[in-house]
Amino acid sequence: MAKILEIKDLVVDYGIIRAIKGINLEVEEGTIVAILGANGAGKTTTIRTVNGIVKASEGEILFKGEKITNLDPYKLAAKGIIQSPEGRMILNGLTVEENLLVGGYSLKSEVIDGKRVSARKRTKEVLEEVFGLFPVLKERRKQQASTLSGGEQQMLSIGRALMGRPKLLLLDEPSLGLAPLIVKEIFNKIQQIKELGTTILIVEQNAYQTLKIADYVYVLELGKVKTKGSAQELLKDDQLIKAYLGETR
Ligand SMILES: Nc1ncnc2c1ncn2[C@@H]1O[C@H](COP(=O)(O)OP(=O)(O)OP(=O)(O)O)[C@@H](O)[C@H]1O
Numbered sequence: 001m002a003k004i005l006e007i008k009d010l011v012v013d014y015g016i017i018r019a020i021k022g023i024n025l026e027v028e029e030g031t032i033v034a035i036l037g038a039n040g041a042g043k044t045t046t047i048r049t050v051n052g053i054v055k056a057s058e059g060e061i062l063f064k065g066e067k068i069t070n071l072d073p074y075k076l077a078a079k080g081i082i083q084s085p086e087g088r089m090i091l092n093g094l095t096v097e098e099n100l101l102v103g104g105y106s107l108k109s110e111v112i113d114g115k116r117v118s119a120r121k122r123t124k125e126v127l128e129e130v131f132g133l134f135p136v137l138k139e140r141r142k143q144q145a146s147t148l149s150g151g152e153q154q155m156l157s158i159g160r161a162l163m164g165r166p167k168l169l170l171l172d173e174p175s176l177g178l179a180p181l182i183v184k185e186i187f188n189k190i191q192q193i194k195e196l197g198t199t200i201l202i203v204e205q206n207a208y209q210t211l212k213i214a215d216y217v218y219v220l221e222l223g224k225v226k227t228k229g230s231a232q233e234l235l236k237d238d239q240l241i242k243a244y245l246g247e248t249r
């Protein structure tokens with residue numbers, strides 16, 4: 001399998017605070033890679049650096065072998081790196097459907113099976129794909145996004161990112177503040193998104209649920225990679241789950 005993302009010796013500073021202290025991380029195409037770790041470990045910073053919102057002080061980020069370090073977020077989005085942000089960032093004055101269309105603004109006309117499909121038609125098709133994955137968003141397409149439940153807002157946030165047809169989807173704490181049953185549903189959807197062919201880099205606090213869907217895991221501690229391994233291996237390691245993930249089954 002090809003590497004879609006490589007992070008090499010990454011260092012990130014916020015002024016005099018060094019948040020990331022030289023991390024190396026790889027994502028194979030078609031997999032789910034998770035970044036776990038306690039509050040303040042540097043998870044969000046890592047994902048925001050991949051997304052271009054935060055700039056690297058040292059090191060390199062490669063996407064499909066191409067150097068993309070410190071490019072602006074809109075350029076990265078055009079290459080297929082799209083984030084569903086921590087805190088969801090729903091556009092409150094807009095309906096569910098309008099929120100999704102904002103996510104699809106960059107879709108262009110494409111030649112599919114020898115036929116040119118207009119950007120407008122493409123947008124409609126991708127919208128239907130997203131509605132297929134999240135039927136609840138279709139039911140509520142005309143509803144003000146601000147009136148959705150927390151779980152529905154999370155689905156909208158992920159759906160909006162999918163509207164840009166990401167090759168690499170970045171998710172920052174999709175389970176934040178949601179009830180256990182909804183968390184399960186969201187994680188099922190994430191698994192489904194992978195099965196439909198999108199590579200995913202996910203940041204989470206919910207270690208156990210994440211290990212169940214992830215292929216490979218990095219555990220960060222104070223800006224460094226403390227442990228890494230296949231999710232299956234880490235799931236078996238009760239010591240590790242207790243020590244680093246602050247959680248037991
Ligand atoms: N804008 C900022 N300015 C200064 N320091 C920051 C900034 N953002 C993050 N930090 C610091 O960088 C470190 C890593 O923060 P980060 O948000 O990446 O952690 P995290 O692992 O995502 O934590 P959480 O689980 O709480 O979301 C923390 O010490 C934090 O205080």
Ligand SMILES: [Mg+2]
Pocket residue numbers: 043044045086
């Ligand atoms: Mg965070």
